[in-house]
Amino acid sequence: GKLDSPNMKPENLAKGEGAVIKLDGHRKGAYRDDEGKLHIVDTTCTHIGCEVEWNNGDKTWDCPCHGSRFKYTGEVIEGPAEKPLQKYDYKMIDNLTSEDS
Numbered sequence: 001g002k003l004d005s006p007n008m009k010p011e012n013l014a015k016g017e018g019a020v021i022k023l024d025g026h027r028k029g030a031y032r033d034d035e036g037k038l039h040i041v042d043t044t045c046t047h048i049g050c051e052v053e054w055n056n057g058d059k060t061w062d063c064p065c066h067g068s069r070f071k072y073t074g075e076v077i078e079g080p081a082e083k084p085l086q087k088y089d090y091k092m093i094d095n096l097t098s099e100d101s
């Protein structure tokens with residue numbers, strides 16, 4: 001898959017803007033909501049691992065392989081994926097922590 005903005009930092013995203021970026025050396029999906037909050041997800045589809053792409057019209061992460069769609073927060077909108085995208089708590093670039101850990 002392609003990186004939309006390899007050198008983009010999440011804090012540079014405008015409100016309502018999303019992109020696949022490189023964060024701490026890894027591909028991540030980033031979206032800044034209308035209130036300015038950043039939402040960071042893993043771009044690996046939870047179906048069988050294709051790379052999701054940002055859909056700016058619907059503000060969703062869409063998988064090109066079998067059509068799964070996810071909210072910018074990671075929740076499944078449409079299968080076949082059943083599990084949400086892994087979410088991350090964005091504090092600092094080199095201190096990226098999974099919300100589950």
Ligand code: FES
Pocket residue numbers: 045046047048049050063064065066067068079080081
């Ligand atoms: Fe994403 Fe199948 S890998 S829908």
